[in-house]
Amino acid sequence: MKLAVHPLSKNPTAAWEELSQQQKVVKINAKTPNTESPSDKLRVVCMSDTHSLTPFIKFDIPMGDIFIHAGDFTKCGSLHEVIEFNSWIASGDRHKHTGTSILDNIPTLGISKDVLAEAIQTHNVKDYLTNCVYLEDAEVVLHGIKIYGTPWQPEFCKWAFNVPRGIQCLSKWERIPSDTDILVTHTPPVGHGDLCCSGVRAGCVELLTTVQNRVKPKYHVFGHIHEGYGISTDGKIIFINASTCDLNYLPSNPPIVFDITLPPGIQKT
């Protein structure tokens, strides 16, 4: 299925003004469940944008079967930050997670793509992520649930994984399999969790088109726009901006938790 680039792709605020006339956006106030997840459901715990500030987190991280981190886990992408994140994933709070940890994005803040590329080459940064599954345009299937992660974002400052809006963004999203159950991106789509405090919408128009018209995941988890933290739906897809850090880079937003029904015949083991 070939999707077209929206004429206002490069101006997401204007694109959304037009698109929103045919769109439903309902905010959801979901409470973290305080009972164990039933045997036919997987509990998914989502965080994003922790920016090497996990030592300052004051909330408890709930138990879950899968932990998803949607990127921006360091401040500047240095090797010691990656090592620290990797041990945080496996230590203390993390032990409660019986499943695999997923991330989709290597650090992006305050580091240019070139520098990052060099960092990855020099230190093999990804090799240090031993306690999770790193998803860069890749899928992992857990208990029959298909999770796809992709780190790309519409160009923003000089951060890593930038791509120009329009056809280049769309071509990244074209790689997302149509049978994805949980999509993890770093960027929000336009219209959900993407409203900046300046009043500008920073989400990707082509990502919204792709998730609504082709991929139709049950859940779309992302971060990036810290002030967009929260859950919303268009009536079909649940959109989750799981940014842990707020606008002031304080790690104050608790994880967002949901239970996803397992495919028929599959039980948690």
Ligand code: MN
């Ligand atoms: Mn961030």
